[in-house]
Amino acid sequence: MNSLKLDENQLIENFEAKLAKNEMIEPKDWMPAQYRKHLIRQISQHAHSEIIGMQPEGNWITRAPSMRRKMVLLAKVQDEAGHGLYLYSAAESMGISREEMLDQLHTGAAKYSSIFNYPTLTWADMGAIGWLVDGAAIMNQVMLQRTSYGPYARAMVRICKEESFHQRQGYEIMNVLATGSVEQKEMAQDALNRWWWPSLMMFGPRDEESPNSEQAIKWKIKRETNDQLRQRFVNQTVSQVEKIGLVVPDKAIKWNEAKNEYDFGEINWDEFWTVVKGNGPCNKVRIANKIKSHEEGAWVREAANAHAEKNNKTKAA
Amino acid sequence: MNSQASLFQYILKIADNQLILGHRLSEQCSKGPFLEEDIACSNIALDLIGAANSLYIYAAAIEGENKTEDDLVFLRSERAFRNVLLVEQPNTDFAYIMCRQFLFDTYDYFFQLALQKSKDETLAAIAAKTIKESTYHLRHSGNWIIRLGDGTAESNTRLKAAFTNLWCYVEELFEQDAAELDLVAQGIAVDTQLIKSQFNSHIAEIMQTAGMEIPTGIFMQSGGKKGVHTEYLGFLLAEMQSVHRSFPGVKW
Amino acid sequence: MNDSQGILWEVFIQSKPGQPHKHAGSVHAHDNEMALQNARDLYCRRSEGTNLWVVPASEIVASSPEDIGSFFEPSNDKVYRHPTFYSVPEGITHM
Numbered sequence A: 001m002n003s004l005k006l007d008e009n010q011l012i013e014n015f016e017a018k019l020a021k022n023e024m025i026e027p028k029d030w031m032p033a034q035y036r037k038h039l040i041r042q043i044s045q046h047a048h049s050e051i052i053g054m055q056p057e058g059n060w061i062t063r064a065p066s067m068r069r070k071m072v073l074l075a076k077v078q079d080e081a082g083h084g085l086y087l088y089s090a091a092e093s094m095g096i097s098r099e100e101m102l103d104q105l106h107t108g109a110a111k112y113s114s115i116f117n118y119p120t121l122t123w124a125d126m127g128a129i130g131w132l133v134d135g136a137a138i139m140n141q142v143m144l145q146r147t148s149y150g151p152y153a154r155a156m157v158r159i160c161k162e163e164s165f166h167q168r169q170g171y172e173i174m175n176v177l178a179t180g181s182v183e184q185k186e187m188a189q190d191a192l193n194r195w196w197w198p199s200l201m202m203f204g205p206r207d208e209e210s211p212n213s214e215q216a217i218k219w220k221i222k223r224e225t226n227d228q229l230r231q232r233f234v235n236q237t238v239s240q241v242e243k244i245g246l247v248v249p250d251k252a253i254k255w256n257e258a259k260n261e262y263d264f265g266e267i268n269w270d271e272f273w274t275v276v277k278g279n280g281p282c283n284k285v286r287i288a289n290k291i292k293s294h295e296e297g298a299w300v301r302e303a304a305n306a307h308a309e310k311n312n313k314t315k316a317a
Numbered sequence B: 001m002n003s004q005a006s007l008f009q010y011i012l013k014i015a016d017n018q019l020i021l022g023h024r025l026s027e028q029c030s031k032g033p034f035l036e037e038d039i040a041c042s043n044i045a046l047d048l049i050g051a052a053n054s055l056y057i058y059a060a061a062i063e064g065e066n067k068t069e070d071d072l073v074f075l076r077s078e079r080a081f082r083n084v085l086l087v088e089q090p091n092t093d094f095a096y097i098m099c100r101q102f103l104f105d106t107y108d109y110f111f112q113l114a115l116q117k118s119k120d121e122t123l124a125a126i127a128a129k130t131i132k133e134s135t136y137h138l139r140h141s142g143n144w145i146i147r148l149g150d151g152t153a154e155s156n157t158r159l160k161a162a163f164t165n166l167w168c169y170v171e172e173l174f175e176q177d178a179a180e181l182d183l184v185a186q187g188i189a190v191d192t193q194l195i196k197s198q199f200n201s202h203i204a205e206i207m208q209t210a211g212m213e214i215p216t217g218i219f220m221q222s223g224g225k226k227g228v229h230t231e232y233l234g235f236l237l238a239e240m241q242s243v244h245r246s247f248p249g250v251k252w
Numbered sequence C: 001m002n003d004s005q006g007i008l009w010e011v012f013i014q015s016k017p018g019q020p021h022k023h024a025g026s027v028h029a030h031d032n033e034m035a036l037q038n039a040r041d042l043y044c045r046r047s048e049g050t051n052l053w054v055v056p057a058s059e060i061v062a063s064s065p066e067d068i069g070s071f072f073e074p075s076n077d078k079v080y081r082h083p084t085f086y087s088v089p090e091g092i093t094h095m
Helices: A008-020 A033-052 A054-058 A067-092 A098-107 A124-144 A150-178 A182-201 A211-218 A226-243 A269-279 A283-296 A298-316 B003-026 B035-063 B069-074 B094-115 B121-150 B153-169 B178-185 B196-209 B232-246 C032-043 C065-075
Strands: A254-256 A261-263 C007-014 C021-029 C051-056
Touching: A033 A054, A033 A067, A033 A098, A033 A211, A033 A283, A054 A067, A054 A124, A054 A283, A067 A098, A067 A124, A067 A150, A067 B035, A067 B069, A067 C021, A098 A283, A124 A150, A124 A182, A124 A226, A150 A182, A182 A226, A182 A269, A226 A261, A269 A283, A283 A298, A298 B121, A298 B153, B003 B035, B003 B069, B003 B094, B003 B178, B003 B232, B035 B069, B035 B121, B035 C021, B035 C032, B069 B232, B094 B121, B094 B153, B094 B196, B121 B153, B121 B196, B121 C032, C007 C032, C021 C032, C021 C051, C032 C051
Parallel strands: none
Antiparallel strands: A254 A261, C007 C021, C007 C051
8 A cells, every 4th residue: 555655745735734724633644743742742741730730729628618619629620630631632642651641740851830830828829720820721721722633622622611610710719808808808919929920921931932832833733822822811810800909919010002901010030940940839749749649559550450451351261 | 305406416427427538538639549530539529528518508407506508517626526437537548448438338328228218308309319429439439349359469458458447437337326216216317227238238249259358356436426536537627627717707 | 552541442422312422532441340430430520421432442443534535535426315416396395
């Protein structure tokens, strides 16, 4: 059948023609090695973020201050596990195993969103995370529903649908605190102060310092740039802050009539790179926790394997 | 005790079991042996906490003191909790978690089955919803008992240790005090003595398939139903109630 | 390929009785029963289903993208297989 195979140039041409027509690339389609590599990195990083992201909120499930909050938070963190799983599956369709991806996470070869390297210190942080962190993530994920790789786009559609309650529950927590007692309001403002800037950092480096961005946009993996998404997030979040009587912790924040958007202050890029490079407040503990549960689960996975193999043998006999 | 008061206590016993076990399981969220099992355990925790919530709402109404379900969960102290000792035992390892789950799930399945026939319509209705969840829980933990018992030498040893150390809490599941027997006589409470043989035979069947032996010669512990707990519960409650109690009387 | 995460299974969900099963996604599991339960816990958390199929991913036989021409295009010009190919007098219904 080799005589029927297309040569590399034709393959690239077909691939680019598909992208031009906004058609999705599917797992068995031919794709450039760099496209595959870029996506494996991006999807697995996205999956790891969901999984590591379970920890800062998981911290508070046992302390949630009402039955309603307890159930909502547990369901939310569980969703994150599910979303990690959808994403791992999407990456697996590109030919990498979950084992390999976990290994990269545990050894530090793979990154995850830096936001989860900040500690959750009070109950209000559950509000701030749902509202701001999930809010920022949703901006990105809504865009990714139209990403060019089919399994990734489909995972995103499901994730966006399921996450629609995540941001609302966070804002609800903040609203109750901000309109509650003096101490509660302080707690809410403090959480906003700590999570505001890291949330803006979630969109990644400025466009001119984001070398992968251009290629990702050309391949239609990303449809908008880091700065565009960040600006949109600020535009829509400021009024939400004001509505519940809190203050954006940025003195430079100001509506710019001419540009029809908010001006905002400079992100502390030193802090950004410090956390990306692994020196954030919680980088080490997050990975150590992950490795611990993976190792403690080894005998369980082995037992399940052994049992399945014995059963298969009995059936074959 | 008048009958409203004993009904209130009875509902608390059922609710506290569900809450404390659900809470224990929720501590495991993000710590599972693999992702799918993590999600499964969170699901079960959510079922248990949800069932507890419905029961607390009912208990608060029966008590008639204008309290909410949250008052019952976050403002009662250790001695007022009525759960059995089994459900408050810690997550020592996955074998303990599944063994604790399997013993409780088996009891709870037959208990909810019987509670559906309660003359108290609210309890019967809550049980009718809960039984669907209990059925699934039992299927899930029963399967794990078989996998771990049959799996490797290590899993078998760990499971055996779990059964040996948790078996002392089995008898308490079936204990009934005078107030509860009174409710049994009125057709409201489940006569736990009548579900004991079903419990025993299901446990025996699964353990046999798993290649496990039922522990013998174990001295039985009890006290939870009277509010005399193991030391573990105090820590669990301290953690669970800390935020709620930090600013009394506010909304969360 | 039984790595320590179990094998990969594809999940198909029937959303209502009488409907066809549709592909929902994948799960890892070590055995049949676990695959069913994991699929239930992952893909039916929001009342999505009434019935589930799980199939080891390795057992699925798929056509390849290069086959798109030879497999599927030949049916494009067989319009006579569709009812709208035929004309019926105006006013005829139930046909």
